[in-house]
Amino acid sequence: MPDAKLTVFVVDDDDDIRKSLSRSLEKRGYEVETHASAQGFLAAYDGARSGCLVLDYGLPGMNGLELQEHLNARKLSIPIIFITGHGGIPQSVQAIKGGALDFLEKPFRQSVLIERIEAAFQIAVERDSARERMQEKAERFDRLTAREQEIVDRILEEPSETSSKEIAGFLGISPRTVDHHRARILEKLGVRSVAELIALAGR
Structure with a gap:
């Protein structure tokens, strides 16, 4: 039918x-x-x-x-x-x-x-x-704040430098702040790790 x-x-x-x-x-x-x-x-x-x-x-x-x-x-x-x-x-x-x-x-x-x-x-x-x-993925990324998007952009640009300390040094903020944002990013995007975040962005 x-x-x-x-x-x-x-x-x-x-x-x-x-x-x-x-x-x-x-x-x-x-x-x-x-x-x-x-x-x-x-x-x-x-x-x-x-x-x-x-x-x-x-x-x-x-x-x-x-x-x-x-x-x-x-x-x-x-x-x-x-x-x-x-x-x-x-x-x-x-x-x-x-x-x-x-x-x-x-x-x-x-x-x-x-x-x-x-x-x-x-x-x-x-x-x-x-x-x-694609629409569903875009909606997930739209939930991020400007700072969270900065962190995501850094992760995607330098996937070999994704520790909180490395990201904090690049953005000029504390590693503890990066940890807080990272947890929120994973929650908003519905992923469990940085590796899953990178895979989501690439799909």
Whole structure:
């Protein structure tokens, strides 16, 4: 069963293709949103909803490759499956280089499209998970005071000099003060040691 939290965004200026794809995908349990133009999609999409983009290459106005470039420039990361009736090898190479998952020529088998959508969903889930981990890590580091952040920065800059005495000498404060801050840092970051702190910062 498709993940209900993920959406297949279909962008194609051909009404029949758009409706046909929407019907067939919805019958299989997918959440589908359709748009007739790149501009219409951009007006509605802010990156908050996850899923994949089934994108016609030959759109009037802003074509599919231009939309891909626009999304990349805005760092709106969504897996793209291009569909086209008249794209060639140069266009497909450009699309793949831009991060597209595939470039399918019309007419294509529904089973092939479903397979690529499922692959795209897997990528979307992995990206969402990585984004959530990064957000959670950033929130932990945001809890630190300015002095605590100074100590963390020193630990990361000189991981071989992490004793309280060495850090105190560098910052011009007492080792006892560093001990106090270190305990608070470990508590706020949810780690048990300096080694875990360094590993957290590197992930």
